[in-house]
Amino acid sequence: MTAAVGLAYGTVFGVFGQDARPEASAAGTATGTAAGTATGTASGTAAWTDDVADGFASVDALGQKGTYGGRDGRTVTVRTQADLEKYATAAEPYVIVVAGTITMNPKGKEIKVASDKTIVGSGTSGHIVGGGFFLGQGVHNVIIRNLTIRDSYHGTWNDKEHDWDAVQMDGAHHVWIDHNDLRHMADGLIDSRKDTTYVTVSWNRLSDNNKTFGIGWTENVTADLTIHHNWFHETEQRNPSTDNVAHAHLYNNYLQDVPGTDITTAYGNYARGGTRMVLENSYFQGLRNPVTKDTTAAVVQRGNVFSGTSGRNESGGTAFDPRAYYDYTLDRAADVPALLRSGAGPRAAIGTANALAAEATTLTVAKDGTGRYTSVQKAVDAVPAGNTARVVIAVKPGTYRETVKVPATKPHITIQGTGASRKDTVIVFGNAAGTPKPDGSGTYGTGGSATVAVEADDFQARNLTVSNDFDEARNQHLNGHQAVALRTAADRIVLDGVIVSGDQDTLLLDTASKDALGRVHMSNSYVIGNVDFIFGRATAVIDRSVITLKKRWNGTSAGYVTAPSTPAHRKGFLITRSTVNGDVSAGTFHLGRPWHAGGDATLDPQTTVRDTSLSAAVRTAPWTDMGGFSWKDDRFAEYRNTGPGSGPAGTDRPHLTDAQAAGQEPADWLGGWTPTAG
Template identity: 75%
Template structure:
């Protein structure tokens, strides 16, 4: 996948969630640790050294920008020149207009003066934002006649808007091309400009526009302004939202290949679309596997144009949706590419479009250290907690605690001042490494100061941000049958009270209150992503106020201590302004009676009426154990006043929509994807 003509999927895999990838492979693909003996001493065990050069420095375009023509062999920007970092308008203009090639890294916000200024970029340039820091405010770039081999990447270009919505007076674009060729526009955030976001004009050709966010504008993307039919352009994996027209408008393009784009018009906003993809004049357009949400007139064509549609999804659209005029062209006759399923496009682009922290950064990955734990004394520590204790407070980079196979009967607490910590089992199976204890809410503390309470009963408690766990089992084996006289049988296996918690390929075992997904405080965000994992329990065994995704995992229902089948999977206590639990592409099963378990109930912790608990279960397989009315009231609060829904579940426990079983519409489901839960966080193994 390294060739210039077949890179769409390669770039997507670098930026999207590592979903469904076996833990060992994901770790091998992303771990890049160096030595930091000074932190832990000479007995610390580092892994392999980080890679020497960032991949973005040598990336080349795909699509029509990769095609050899007009004396230009693909599009690679300024890679043959020096790399310079700029923070001022003067320096940006100096290097962008120079005759020699440059890779220009924009490392801060550059304000254009005067407002609306467009820097005239010369050939053989890469202009790239440093992570998410590179921003151009109040202006943009102009690529004139004959300018070629230019990459504009990973920038936010914004805010030349002059207060007139359909502005005829100010031609202040984000990126304008007049007669340019071999241009790659990739991973940018373009918004709130006075005229268009992208203009491809006057015979510009061999253009690729990929993985960008275009939003909050009257005109998104115009192509044409010429009687000649010469433009070859590829437009793929772009998220176009809250724009009225030119989405794009494509006039007299010889070959326009549009695929895997997401066009979104959200109902109830001040901006309403007038049309989506438009094939004008003598354009020949191929439109594949794109997703149109809420757009008016999503696809239109002039009678003189050719428009071929394949595999697109239309949700909540209205008006014209057209194709025809001929058989079109075969894009694979010009370059190789791979299509993502159209149904996956909204989630894919919400998580992957726009500037990325991994692009434009020249600093090596922060070094990390591995500490080993072994019961038999062959490691540096014999308990997991001892290894956690050895991590210095406020450690600046990743620390991996590698736990050898064995059963570790202990409680483990990762305090809030020890972020960037990974606990990872080193066995061939997640069952080989087990951390287990048996405290319950009603268990007396050894010092006589009372009982542990529910949150204090956790076998493993995580209070530090950016925590990861993989390839191990965490269990609370409290024996309810033997402790019937004890008040408080809640027994937590794993408690998280932190943000950016990534749980991959683990087993979490318990009965009541197995997995507590919490936040550090009521007003603090706490995001959790659990994937490729198993969670077992019977009563409220996934509960708390965190914003959490359970993805591609198995929820196993257990009978209670007395052999009866009855219980609840989730008990969210979500604040009204946050998202709660999303169970996605998972399976619910277990050796319990049919129609004996609820999907969840609404926990208004402490009787707090301001909460709005949320659980969404979507695209999952439900066993016959799920009740036909799968939601339940709790503590005097009606679940119907909170947020509980399903979407496209299957299996004997699934059921049709009713007042007691709400189902999301397609439009609602498009707003309840994994990326909506995780926001700007992309979990990756490290």
């Protein structure tokens, strides 16, 4: 691509916060519909079955070493209430995959879950309607994950007759409630009662409810709970209400009261009785009484953001140091709304497995020698050419300074970070287009500068960071500052829960040839850069992700998000349900410009940005020309965007009509391919 102004590279993680991974532990390596066509049959295992809790649920106590659910047992798939109840109440451990909608009969039924269970929705398809789960005295080591639990509401808003909760716990311990969508129940969404302890509640959406999340119903001050990365919206009370909790650690939650709706929040986080609460880096928007405490309770606040709030906002007393119990990483409070809008709730990559998963080969990589290989490339080299089953390269936490190439002869490879955060596993190198090759045969060129280059179909990357840390400030003498972090030149590429970081030309979404199809689906991820940093001729969907704008090497703000080079008969880039933001000046970034590679006038570049939040950094005329080609002759449009960088339709800002938008959905882009099918 035509060289633009050089850019400086700062830290690997840029400006988007310390940890953006929308998940508490590793995402699954195997994807697709849940295995086992008959109800209740065993299914192939996947990496998400090995996921474990963080926070207080990870603490060794009461004879339980952390919370890992049913991973030591069989994985079964259920589609009926009878089978769900059969396995959930069994004495032996199970991973129970809910693959479809189960409507409880009678309404309000709460299945009594036994110890050592994982109950997980298959992608976004697992729904429990009109009921929920009950964990009684002594029940322990339970994971409830990736489910939508909804609609036991019985017509009375402050319902005192029907104790119908999504999840009720009475005297349980070591419970992880993660990535669920909980809404519209007759009573609580979550009730943690009667000394229930060692609980972590993470990455959930809680909405459309009165008594949302209550903790207590005890005179004892013994319970320990971690509540992080949850999105509370359209919830009236108990957000949560925390009564007599010895250690309540709340961080990176988003509490939102949407104006003009039927539900008005009465209060946000409430510390009652003898509670000791640490409240960190959360975001409160539009709430009355965002933080309330009794005179007997202690609340230590730090790093929170309060936007449009009113009424009580209280702190005081001495609480505790959460790091004395477990390690954790805070996101910036300012990043929390965008992070949770895109990352909270059920995810397509959790709870899915297929026949390949049971046969999958796993190759481990660790810099310290504890794995089978010490570099990612060595593991790729070990995969036999022409492999027909998926091979998972499980990369332990660490920084791997190397370049990686996955050749076209090795499809079905997954590179998966195994750390608790996608920030923990980093593949990084610093080549640029103008960097001389060591053998003296010239320079790398743009495509050759990639830290990771993927030329094989059916590739997947999960839970890791791919970065190019080329230092432009120190290399102004080089001709060619394009520095690719990740290059894909193949079909059916899945990028889930990753960070792709660089400056100019960060993410090259290419195809094997001009006439070849190259489809890419990126979700729950971050792309960071400043000049043409999403570019190429692939057909790509970027969904529920954050596009982070960086300043250039000299501290100035200016750049271009996309530079598609789409063939005339293909789809280009679709950015949907995402966020465009960054620590840059207002009105300095274009959403895109047309890249007619090599001056090819037959190309018809395309970028559509829809249903996305745009920061003030986006120009009021968001598209611009490139290389003598007018963007108006190609395909650039918006639809239903929001935020200060959005704007009305005009000659310099085309919007799709509703009819046009109906034909520009992810399914239209992917042409019959379902990204969750491994």
